[in-house]
Amino acid sequence: MSKLIARLILAMLTLPLAGTVFLITLVPLAVTTTTGGPDALVAFYTWLATYTFVVIYWYFIWRDGIAWTRQRRDGTIIAAATGAGASVAAFTAIRAGLPGVDPIGAVFFSGGLAPIVFVTTTVILWRETSEERAARLAARGVEVISCLACGYNLTGLKAAQCPECGAEFTLDVLLAGQRRETEV
């Protein structure tokens, strides 16, 4: 099994595992509910534990496959904080705008925003740029596809048109040209 496949399987397990953490931390909530009324603070801790799990688990799945730059490092911390902020903002808005909603219900409803914001933001943030991909493939010795007209590195592009000189190729011409160059 390749590393990527293993990561994808682990990533798919994020939701059920988060649900498990949620249920485990929900036990104190159930206890307080039966003994002396529901406690919004316990609901908050349940959300906090679940969200912290998602952030740490998601980070550990992908961290080895990410080209860590300062921007990505800072962005990841900001994404985690923004997710939490989005939940707190949604909770505040629900409490202010819909006073009839139970505070525990408001915690759980707004709590779902945090992992969604964090995971979505990190997927965009951690994605490899075409320059990084070209550098990675070059470092591994993979043949770099270059423009037949000007030699510009076309690795990672989704179209067979050179962004540097504008020359357009069909894929067969482009590949045939690469072979000729490597033979020389």
Ligand SMILES: [Zn+2]
């Ligand atoms: Zn070119």
